[in-house]
Amino acid sequence: MFSVFPTARLRPSPFYESAVAEGMTAASIYNRMIMPTSYGNREAEYWRLINGVSQWDVGVERQVQLKGPDAGKLAQILSPRDLSKCKVGQGKYVPLCNHRGTIINDPIVLKLDEDLYWLSIADSDIWFWASALAAERGLNVEVSEPDVSPMAIQGPKAEDVVAHVLGDWVRELKYFWFKETEIAGIPVAVQRSGWSKQGGFEIYLKDGTKGTQLWNIFKEAGQPWGIGPGAPATAERTESGLVSVGGDTDDMTNPFEVRLGKYVDLDVPDDVVGIKALRRIKAEGVARHQLGLVLEGGVPAPLGFHREDILHEGVKVGMMTNCVWSPRMMCNIGYALISASVPAGETVQVMRATGPVLAKLVELPFL
């Protein structure tokens, strides 16, 4: 048992008190914030996400706001995905890369207005990166981290809950599109999105003093559908093939290696960071690729702090970046980042802490 030592450096989410009140038992650190990861029964939380509706404190998904006449220009400079046709009210998933074409983050870019964008970021300091690039390129844009914190409502019954709170119009919202509105006077943006493949919405709270109030509105509204607390679920996201940048990637990984090539448009302008490297990588072909691993053994054996080596015919060909028990497949599954010369269908050895384990390579997603 441990508790969090509060410091001004480790920022609580506006939903932190609700998470504690709900009985949070485990947490991780993400964007220098506390991210709840369990409420004591991961298996029950998983099935609630698969069959019902789950409420997540994902306030750690910070927004990097670009505001001003050059906001769109900066958004495109940061994004190797073409944003020229992105409409106000639309979001797009974008792998951000550095000048070597290495993935440094994978935000959802939200276009709130012609001169206003949010990058809803994964776990790295894009605020520094964006403000440095804006200054270096002489752009007229203000880069900031606004008081905006997402809460996710995920699962097959999420739409009913969100429609109950906001009205049936949310049922018409297209994937990654969003709308700014109010809930009991609380300013929010509501988007069809979330880090699961079970469907759902994210409610971006625009007033950090209202976290508990907003949490309780959805908690109460969701009772008829059996809503309960949960968190981004490693088992579900792995089954679904979602990438966790920083976990499944290392400091050399490009988007093509981890199945994100479809979010790269090679004909974006030359001033887009990393695009020249990405064109070269695409032309040369990748050295590694990401596949699924189905491991032998009937006992849950998650990955700890370290990635584990993968051997093929006795030779190290890469690493397992993620491993989790799949309650639907009834086995341990994981991701391999391995030499592109080793295809799906092959059997490999994963060098686990407890000894070598055989695993079969498969295409992603698993389900």
Ligand code: THG
């Ligand atoms: N929501 C918001 N911000 C976020 C995340 C989120 N920031 C951090 C992190 N998650 C960013 N990473 C992802 C990764 C995958 C997806 C979204 C954010 C995702 N991908 C789908 C897929 O891969 O199948 C769809 C992508 C597409 O087709 O455009 O949803 O969850 N606010």
